[in-house]
Amino acid sequence: MAKAVLQLDNILFGEQVQSKEEAIRKVGGLLIKNGYVNEEYVNKMMDREALTSTYMGNFLAIPHGTEEAKKEVVESGITIMLLDKPIDWDGNEVKLVIGIAGKGDEHLSILSNIAITCSDEETLEQILSADSKETLMNFFQEVE
Numbered sequence: 001m002a003k004a005v006l007q008l009d010n011i012l013f014g015e016q017v018q019s020k021e022e023a024i025r026k027v028g029g030l031l032i033k034n035g036y037v038n039e040e041y042v043n044k045m046m047d048r049e050a051l052t053s054t055y056m057g058n059f060l061a062i063p064h065g066t067e068e069a070k071k072e073v074v075e076s077g078i079t080i081m082l083l084d085k086p087i088d089w090d091g092n093e094v095k096l097v098i099g100i101a102g103k104g105d106e107h108l109s110i111l112s113n114i115a116i117t118c119s120d121e122e123t124l125e126q127i128l129s130a131d132s133k134e135t136l137m138n139f140f141q142e143v144e
Helices: 020-033 040-051 067-072 106-119 121-128 133-139
Strands: 011-015 055-057 077-089 092-101
Touching (some): 011 133, 092 106, 092 121
Parallel strands (some): 011 077
């Protein structure tokens, strides 16, 4: 049986990181730790970021691997990290970092579901001020 795309273990809450690189390594590391991707995937997330920023606006960044990173994906999954304080992401403030690994083309539907969830400003404010992993989990329950 495939594991859930999002589980409580995939959420980091109230984290403090200093840079986008550290943030990518943290959400990527969690994807590795929880069995969604092979170790090489995180390097591909860094490659993707070097090509084009994964900053999405509204304090949100969605780092993910390059096209060739797909072979490093074991199962589709997302990791969510809500930061204590915003970090600089290519000149933008980011407080919510969502790491994505999609098998085949699944990352496209995962991405669009996250975008829909985060496009509503009211919902986004609630997400950014969430007070627990469980609260965060509830917002992204529909992402699969």
